[in-house]
Amino acid sequence: MATLADLKRRLTPGTTVECFWHRGGLGMPDNEVPPRMRGPRKVVRNRSVDVTFELADGTESHLEWPKASELAYDGAEFTVLGDDGRPHMRYRILD
Numbered sequence: 001m002a003t004l005a006d007l008k009r010r011l012t013p014g015t016t017v018e019c020f021w022h023r024g025g026l027g028m029p030d031n032e033v034p035p036r037m038r039g040p041r042k043v044v045r046n047r048s049v050d051v052t053f054e055l056a057d058g059t060e061s062h063l064e065w066p067k068a069s070e071l072a073y074d075g076a077e078f079t080v081l082g083d084d085g086r087p088h089m090r091y092r093i094l095d
Helices: 004-010
Strands: 016-022 040-046 050-054 060-064 071-073 077-081 087-093
16 A cells, blocks of 8 residues: 555646546535546646646646545555545546
């Protein structure tokens, strides 16, 4: 299992990721990714506190880095866990 530090090093600007599972919220049922988060997105910036993605419409979205204990990363996919330890969102690294 890779670490949060490994993921931060991996997500350099230009890397493409895709959210393929979302727990719900934002008016969406479980297992449905909200429309703005669908499809491949490029990393624009990777800072110590968050990572910024470019959306299909040219706007940006931010993902605050979770605590290391709230992240699972295997080198190809990463899962952000909620406060209850259950998966909140899952991302696939495409390149």
